[in-house]
Amino acid sequence: DAGVTQSPTHLIKTRGQQVTLRCSPKSGHDTVSWYQQALGQGPQFIFQYYEEEERQRGNFPDRFSGHQYPNYSSELNVNALLLGDSALYLCASSLNGGGADTQYFGPGTRLTVL
Amino acid sequence: QQQVKQSPQSLIVQKGGISIINCAYENTAFDYFPWYQQFPGKGPALLIAIRPDVSEKKEGRFTISFNKSAKQFSLHIMDSQPGDSATYFCAASSTSGSARQLTFGSGTQLTVLP
Numbered sequence: 001d002a003g004v005t006q007s008p009t010h011l012i013k014t015r016g017q018q019v020t021l022r023c024s025p026k027s028g029h030d031t032v033s034w035y036q037q038a039l040g041q042g043p044q045f046i047f048q049y050y051e052e053e054e055r056q057r058g059n060f061p062d063r064f065s066g067h068q069y070p071n072y073s074s075e076l077n078v079n080a081l082l083l084g085d086s087a088l089y090l091c092a093s094s095l096n097g098g099g100a101d102t103q104y105f106g107p108g109t110r111l112t113v114l
Numbered sequence: 115q116q117q118v119k120q121s122p123q124s125l126i127v128q129k130g131g132i133s134i135i136n137c138a139y140e141n142t143a144f145d146y147f148p149w150y151q152q153f154p155g156k157g158p159a160l161l162i163a164i165r166p167d168v169s170e171k172k173e174g175r176f177t178i179s180f181n182k183s184a185k186q187f188s189l190h191i192m193d194s195q196p197g198d199s200a201t202y203f204c205a206a207s208s209t210s211g212s213a214r215q216l217t218f219g220s221g222t223q224l225t226v227l228p
Contacts, residue, residue, distance in 0.1 A: 004157070033215065042120075042203050042218030043158065056213035090157050094214070101146045101207065101214055105157035 002027055004093050004106035012112045013081050021076040021109045025093030031055075032074040033103060034066060035090040043090055049074050050096055078111075086113045118206050120219025127226050133191040135222045137204035140185065144206040146214070149178065149189050152201045152221075161202075162189075194226045 005024045013019050025032050031050045035043035045058035049068035068074045072093075078085055088110050092103040119138045127133045137147075146165055150158035164171045164178040164187065171178045177190040191198055204219040 035216075040221070042205075042220050043216070045215040045217070048213050048215060050213070056215055058215065092216075102148070102160060102163065103214075103216060104160065105150075107155075107157045 004091055004104055006089075006091050006106040006109050008109060009107070010110045010112075012114065014114050015081055015083060017081050017113075018077065018079045019081060019111060021078075021089050021091075021111070023074045023076070023091030023093075023106060025072050025074070025091075026104050029093035029095050029104070030072050031094045031096045032068060032072065033092045033094070034074070034076045035092065035105075036060070037088040037090055037108070039087070046076070081113045083113050086111060118204060118217050118219045120204050120222060122222060123220070124223045125225070127194045127224065129194065129196060129226055129228050131194050131226075133194045133198070133224055133226070134188060135202055135204070135224075136186065136188045137206075137219050138184075138186045139206050141206070141208065141217075142185070143208040144217075145209070146207045147178070147180065147187050148205050148207075148216070149176075150203045150205060150218075152203065158203060191224075194224075196226045196228050199224055199226050 007022045033048040034046040037043040047057040052068045063079045065077045088108040090108045091106045094103045148163035149161045152158045166182045175192045180187045202222045205216045207214045
């Protein structure tokens with residue numbers, strides 16, 4: 001049973017560029033959440049996708065956008081990169097409804113903005 | 115207030131000892147409290163979780179104690195092993211609309227000495 005997968009593993013960009021991160025959820029899961037984890041801190045919720053719609057959003061600017069495909073995979077896009085966007089970006093998948101609250105995390109994408 | 119406060123920031127324990135990590139929250143709407151373990155360069159992995167209708171949950175060497183009136187919960191790791199050395203995050207969530215987002219503590223770096 002494949003877990004949550006993310007690509008790429010590492011990414012280096014310069015300020016002002018745009019980046020796209022990808023996530024494939026755990027088999028059977030239909031909901032994808034994205035989190036940003038700065039060095040030495042806990043993950044911060046960015047947004048959640050379900051049925052190809054953004055269902056909830058954390059306190060992040062609209063430079064952060066996403067997409068979910070019919071196969072439940074998801075992308076996180078960040079425009080106009082800032083140095084402060086350097087972080088580990090985590091994708092978590094879960095199964096919507098029925099009180100299924102458990103979120104399973106992928107290994108993350110380490111983004112470095114120079 | 116959506117914060118989850120975690121302590122201590124770091125913890126050193128001898129092999130075979132008990133590791134205790136504490137968390138406190140303010141939002142009484144939180145109804146799901148998971149603990150995650152994270153190794154360097156990896157995504158968080160779910161260890162154990164509890165709902166506020168029980169005061170304690172045990173899985174192997176890991177136990178969550180929950181005090182609803184005090185709005186506090188803690189993780190106890192019995193017979194700590196060097197392989198338990200990792201960063202531990204408490205988290206909390208509630209259903210906002212139909213979505214669940216996790217609010218994480220700041221993390222505890224546990225070192226178990228051989």
